[in-house]
Amino acid sequence: MVKFKQITAALLFSAMGLYSCINSNGSKTAPVVADEEVLSEEEAAIAKNNYINYCGGCHGRELQTFINRNWQHGSSRENLFEGIKHGYPNQGMPAFASTLSDKEIIQLVTYIRQGIKNQENNGAGQEQNSGKVYQSDELSFRLDTVVTGLNIVWGMAFLPNGDMLLTEKSGKLYRFTQNKQLQQIEGAPEVLDQGQGGMLDVELHPAFAQNNVIYLSYSAVKRDGGTTLSTTAVMRARLEGNALKDQKVIFEGQPWERTRHHYGSRLEFGPDGFLYVTMGDRGGTKTNPQNLGVSAGKVHRIKEDGSIPADNPFVNQRDALPSIFTYGNRNPQGMALNPDTKEIWINEHGPKGGDEINIIQKGHNYGWAIVTHGIDYNGSIISDLKQKEGVTDPVKIWTPSIAPSGTAFVTGNRYKGWQGDALVGSLSFRFLSRVKVDGNKVTGEERLLQDIGRVRDVKMSPDGYIYISVEKVGVLRLVPVN
CATH class of the missing domain: 2.120.10.30 (TolB, C-terminal domain)
Structure with a gap:
């Protein structure tokens, strides 16, 4: 069942240029596509809206809790897809399989990963307050x-x-x-x-x-x-x-x-x-x-x-x-x-x-x-x-x-x-x-x-x-x- 879910996620990511290799023993290698999928303006707007509506209350509307995060379940595209779709109930993370389509989840994953990269490049969490x-x-x-x-x-x-x-x-x-x-x-x-x-x-x-x-x-x-x-x-x-x-x-x-x-x-x-x-x-x-x-x-x-x-x-x-x-x-x-x-x-x-x-x-x-x-x-x-x-x-x-x-x-x-x-x-x-x-x-x-x-x-x-x-x-x- 786990292997089937991994393959399903891999196929979905592959369809958008976001896929990993699955070894014969069921383990995943690093993604074979180095660059993040680029969202269109319309897709980015949908992903942002979904993030604010469903994720922002717990994780910060500007992705603050993801910066320098210790990822307990991994931070790959597949890891995020699985986490959003199926949730981690014991950690308070609900499943969104009945709320978001697979395509919307994939767009949300891309939005999150790109947002983290932008935040880290801009020095998030280092706000300067002195003198203001x-x-x-x-x-x-x-x-x-x-x-x-x-x-x-x-x-x-x-x-x-x-x-x-x-x-x-x-x-x-x-x-x-x-x-x-x-x-x-x-x-x-x-x-x-x-x-x-x-x-x-x-x-x-x-x-x-x-x-x-x-x-x-x-x-x-x-x-x-x-x-x-x-x-x-x-x-x-x-x-x-x-x-x-x-x-x-x-x-x-x-x-x-x-x-x-x-x-x-x-x-x-x-x-x-x-x-x-x-x-x-x-x-x-x-x-x-x-x-x-x-x-x-x-x-x-x-x-x-x-x-x-x-x-x-x-x-x-x-x-x-x-x-x-x-x-x-x-x-x-x-x-x-x-x-x-x-x-x-x-x-x-x-x-x-x-x-x-x-x-x-x-x-x-x-x-x-x-x-x-x-x-x-x-x-x-x-x-x-x-x-x-x-x-x-x-x-x-x-x-x-x-x-x-x-x-x-x-x-x-x-x-x-x-x-x-x-x-x-x-x-x-x-x-x-x-x-x-x-x-x-x-x-x-x-x-x-x-x-x-x-x-x-x-x-x-x-x-x-x-x-x-x-x-x-x-x-x-x-x-x-x-």
Whole structure:
């Protein structure tokens, strides 16, 4: 069957000048045609439209995630054709065989490969920001480059002495010192750096100045015979110099899965002193988010040591996990405490359309996947319902999806007119969203830093400056200009 699929793909590529030799043992040699197929203007327009519609939400509308990519399934024309047509469900890659014709897939492959080549030739991911002044509705600001040399800074935290902790998705934890030294911290947990997994968020204990305790969320890995499983986990540890001590795993999502996507995961201490943990649905759209017996597709609330608060909503409910605080969540990758209302806000990735901002409330159901404002990536319908009794509505919806990530509320007096607003990073459209907030309502949105890059995290520093991490660019600081 595999050999038949390989030959079929080879014949299709051969018909457009994109073919490989198939050896007698079924293996493929390098393509015999050196140059990429040239698309006509009409074909290129169709391929671009299909890419934006079906691929851009996850991979960036300008092919950003393909640059310098570690191709798990290979990067040849045949590899891409097979991946697009048949998908990789465990990695969150749907099959498009019923959505796109073989000809359209071949055109899409050519568009992607040519786009990667153009991006690399143009130095993609090396945006120059220094000296440029940006204008918002209320103020002008510039960007200062603070940290470079890391690929994907997933999470940031500020130490009392002004140093920064940075998580790198590949699995490392760093300290960035006041004298601009990047130092690796030993003792971080092993992670599964595949798909959307890796080293994720970092959070300080509220009494860090006294106890030096930090928390890390990450995609934990377990090997069961020949199968590699993973889940979202949280480790508590004491930071001693540039090493972690007394490491303890205080949260481990159940069950472990073969999938490599929708881990979440953000960490935030609430005003009640408890640690809130977001966990994505791990790809179990129809099975996990509405099932109180599994961890996926939920926001969890635990004590600082991982034990369960006695007033958690399902703590006494049979067949429900006691750590669950909310359910029906898809893949929350942003979470922040609103300092004015003392409520925790999260943003969630929708499917194709229907990204959300939700204010989490004890025991509430946020609807995934019985209610959604989006459709599946391949165009199929997930649910016809946008509202339902017993489901809490979002306070903001993005359609088309912006792929929201880290978020922070603006505090202090440095950013006149922004106070109390939420800043949300966009991975797909590559901007910083300023979501205008009045109490518990969203009143508008301003999109800043268009095409800056995939904004992965946003943080307010103790000295009142806004920091953003941009994939393949670094950590940047927004500095108001008088």
